[in-house]
Amino acid sequence: KQxxxxxxAALSVPxxxxxxxxxxxxxxxxxxxxxxxxxxxxxxxxxxxxQSSQREQTSGRLNASLDKSSGRSTLYIAASQPGDSxxxxxxxxxxxxxxxxxxxxxxxxxxxSP
Amino acid sequence: xxxxxxxxSNKVTExxxxxxxxxxxxxxxxxxxxxxxxxxxGLEFLIYFQGNxxxxxSGLPSDRFxxxxxxxxxxxxxxxxxxxxxxxxxxxxxxxxxxxxYTFGSGTRLTVV
Numbered sequence: 001k002q003x004x005x006x007x008x009a010a011l012s013v014p015x016x017x018x019x020x021x022x023x024x025x026x027x028x029x030x031x032x033x034x035x036x037x038x039x040x041x042x043x044x045x046x047x048x049x050x051q052s053s054q055r056e057q058t059s060g061r062l063n064a065s066l067d068k069s070s071g072r073s074t075l076y077i078a079a080s081q082p083g084d085s086x087x088x089x090x091x092x093x094x095x096x097x098x099x100x101x102x103x104x105x106x107x108x109x110x111x112x113s114p
Numbered sequence: 115x116x117x118x119x120x121x122x123s124n125k126v127t128e129x130x131x132x133x134x135x136x137x138x139x140x141x142x143x144x145x146x147x148x149x150x151x152x153x154x155x156g157l158e159f160l161i162y163f164q165g166n167x168x169x170x171x172s173g174l175p176s177d178r179f180x181x182x183x184x185x186x187x188x189x190x191x192x193x194x195x196x197x198x199x200x201x202x203x204x205x206x207x208x209x210x211x212x213x214x215x216y217t218f219g220s221g222t223r224l225t226v227v
Contacts, residue, residue, distance in 0.1 A: 004156070034215050043118070043205055044218040089157070101147065101170070102216065104157040 002027045006090055006105035013080055014113050021075040021108045023090030028068050034102065035064050035075050036089040044089065048075070052095075080112045116140075118219035120206050126225045127196055135191040135222045139208030146189050147209075147216070148181060152202040160204075163189060196226045 003026045013019055023033075032051050036044040048057045048064040050073070056065040063076040077084060087109045091102035119138040127133050139146050148160040159173040163183040174180070178197075183189040193200055203223050207216040 032215075036218070041220075041223070043120075043220040044207075044216075046215045046217065049215040091157075101159045101162055101173070102157075103159075104149075106154075106156040 002030075002092060002094065002103045004090060004092055004103050004105040006088075006108050008108055009106070010109040010111075012111045012113065015080060015082060017080050017112075018076070018078050019080055019110075021077070021088050021090075021110070023073040023075070023105055025071045025073075025092050025103075027094070028071050029095045030068060031093045031095050033064075033066055033073050034091050034093070035062075035073075036091065038087045038089060038107070040086075047088075077110075080110075082112045082114050085110055085112050118206055118208050118217050120204075120219035120222050122222060123220065124223045124225075126227060129198060129226055130195055132192065132194045133196055133224065135193075135204050135224070137189045137191070137206030137208075137219060139187065139189070139206070140217055141187075143208035143210055143217075144186070145209045146183055147207045148189070148191050149205045149207065150202045151205060151221070157205065160191070193224075196224075198226045200224060201226045 005024045007022045030052050034049045035047045038044050050057050050066045061078040066073045087107040089107045091104045093102050121136045144165050146163040149157045151157050161181045162170040178194045181191045203221040205221045207218045209216040
């Protein structure tokens with residue numbers, strides 16, 4: 001059974017710092033990995049989607065990497081801002097038809113202070 | 115629509131009552147998923163619909179939970195005889211074939227008192 005772990009569970013940084021969120025998964029037979037952001041009381045917003053054949057994806061100040069063989073992904077946030085404060089969730093999709101249920105980690109709660 | 119719409123956004127119900135949660139997926143998305151997020155827990159898969167195929171119900175926690183998807187679009191998640199442990203945020207997501215990702219709704223926060 002796939003298990004997804006995110007470290008740290010919570011992180012507090014001053015504005016402007018670069019930071020890394022970690023995600024690990026136990027079964028490397030994945031189709032893709034997706035990073036989401038969740039604001040309090042809101043649904044999930046997709047940030048980056050990495051296919052298993054890819055090593056990284058970038059969007060603005062965000063960069064996500066994937067090392068499938070070691071079962072790890074990182075989300076790098078450059079020059080953090082207070083608006084980045086949210087819970088960040090990592091989710092993996094198993095090999096299959098392409099339609100698949102995601103297994104989620106419990107998230108990293110990020111607080112960026114002005 | 116422009117996004118996945120869920121209603122109601124909040125629901126408070128008495129223990130033992132039945133509740134219905136609604137999800138309107140993005141038009142044209144063939145896959146629809148229900149997840150549950152309990153306090154301090156990760157997202158838990160409940161059920162998955164794909165086109166006209168039989169749904170994957172493997173995540174439903176008990177026979178009090180059921181879901182249907184009418185006309186390949188709107189879905190309703192029904193919880194019968196609600197219990198306090200059913201209190202959670204219920205999230206719906208829709209999507210198309212990979213490599214495209216999922217789009218989530220804002221969820222329904224269910225509180226059973």
